[in-house]
Amino acid sequence: MSTEPSWDLYRTFAAVLREGSLSAAARALGITQPSVARHIEAFEQAVGGKLFLRSQRGLSPTDRALALQPYAEELVAASAAMLRTASADPEDIAGTVRISASEIVATEHLPPMLAAIRRQYPKLSIELVASDAVDDLLQRRADIAIRMVDPVQQALVARRIGTVQLGLYAHRDYLDRRGRPQSIAELPGHDLIGVDRNSSLSRAISGALPGIEHGDFTLRTDNTVVHLAAIRAGFGIGICQTRIAARDMALVSVLPDAFAFGLPLWIVMHEDLRSSARCRTVFNALAVDLRDVVNT
Amino acid sequence: MSTEPSWDLYRTFAAVLREGSLSAAARALGITQPSVARHIEAFEQAVGGKLFLRSQRGLSPTDRALALQPYAEELVAASAAMLRTASADPEDIAGTVRISASEIVATEHLPPMLAAIRRQYPKLSIELVASDAVDDLLQRRADIAIRMVDPVQQALVARRIGTVQLGLYAHRDYLDRRGRPQSIAELPGHDLIGVDRNSSLSRAISGALPGIEHGDFTLRTDNTVVHLAAIRAGFGIGICQTRIAARDMALVSVLPDAFAFGLPLWIVMHEDLRSSARCRTVFNALAVDLRDVVNT
């Protein structure tokens, strides 16, 4: 190993890995395809091994290249975050803030809050990542995250907003048509909207709904937005945040005394960003606004 | 923002931030000072603001540059880790593995183990980071970490080796000279070696040594290697792992029944590295060898 390769090779490598071909990576990076080819060639020579198998339909990564994928993604995220931070005056409330939140929070709660924040700080721009990945902050994919699990990381500034209350809800039309269940025991006869798998909600729900099996759900989806849309469409009985349901006159609470549980709501920021005025401002503003989402 | 700046600017920026001057950064990077100056200039133009105040004694970072420091360090660590991984054949047990461990473990336990591993895999090279920072793995500063606290991170492969037993020890010469304490109550009359501050051990020790105050320690150091050296030099009574003390005939256990506590020993690796043969191999080999360090 004589000298370290140019970091631009890393950027090109990441793009090729993501796009799947030299040409596509070139388009994404705004450079030409021969340059991309040279970069990959140089990187392969630097590490002493092939990274891609060339074919007429693109490049397929070797095991060696796949092993680099997490690093490549980390570099892309960190460099983007760095450029974003660098491009903003640290004293001024301007520049871009990336916020990560669950899909439901991002679609149902955040838009009016963000609109209000932007009205107050017109030079601010917001990027909203609708994702449930808990490690967004560490991966530098977001500046601020809104989470519904207790944070375990160090080096984070976390503030607990309160508890988001959830309950069973259905559209009034559905209940008029099918009747209102009087106990949990009657639920299996109804059209139930439930979670599929891979959802952190799964365990919480099965704990709160004794006797209801995976197969009892008539519609199963891990997409919470779809879940909510199904309730609103009168498909059946599903789980919904009480504060969201309260906004919609057509939604009626089902068995509010028998089924209820809460999730913690946190707003979290990386420690390093405390010195950034724009991140601090958005963090504090959201922390206030989000109080409308919780019940306690 | 027209086009993203070259990632090489980031590398140069990180070097200037670390070294404190254009010339020093140039030496560290193996390029020339005018190139470094050009890079910084280009970066400043790209972000639209000054990053350093030039002076005859070097460059001092502005607030804006300081805000970028964590990102810069992350980029440096991730790119180094990526290059390290890329330079090794994933099938072969070769290349470099970075191991992070506490100073005591790194000095007292690991050397013979690593020597044995290297005898078995001659193409392997080892980098050993003696540090107690728990986030080494997330920062990509190390591939494998040996920790004495329970891991809280997700996305880690962690294996609990057992419990490291600690006790009070002193050199035989010291005890011959000053006598052997028969109870904890007699300890304040002795020369005690203790921890200073900022040590995770502090709380554990004060819990196990009731009645002993910070001021009762005659020698206070947070450096565990110094602590051990002081015991061996006959300075007084200090805390030592029983397995380390057992190797040294001159060290005698003090109040073994009255004072004893254990710390968990973990070996931890990032999930992504499971597919790397060399990391997996070293991980497993260390997991076996480290069993000699624990008592249970």
Add this chain to the structure above:
DNA sequence: CCGTGCTCATCTATTTTCGTATAGTGAATA
């Protein structure tokens, strides 16, 4: 069956970047 659209590879002219050499400036030292 042949065109169309995609890909990667190769060659050359041009632009960009880099290194060398040198000048200039302030602070510490004798």
Add this chain to the structure above:
DNA sequence: TATTCACTATACGAAAATAGATGAGCACGG
């Protein structure tokens, strides 16, 4: 006060990377 030393800034020729154009191979669809 003169000198040395480390630093930054500037100018210019050399080297390197880039863009552009072109050719060839493979898959898909009419």
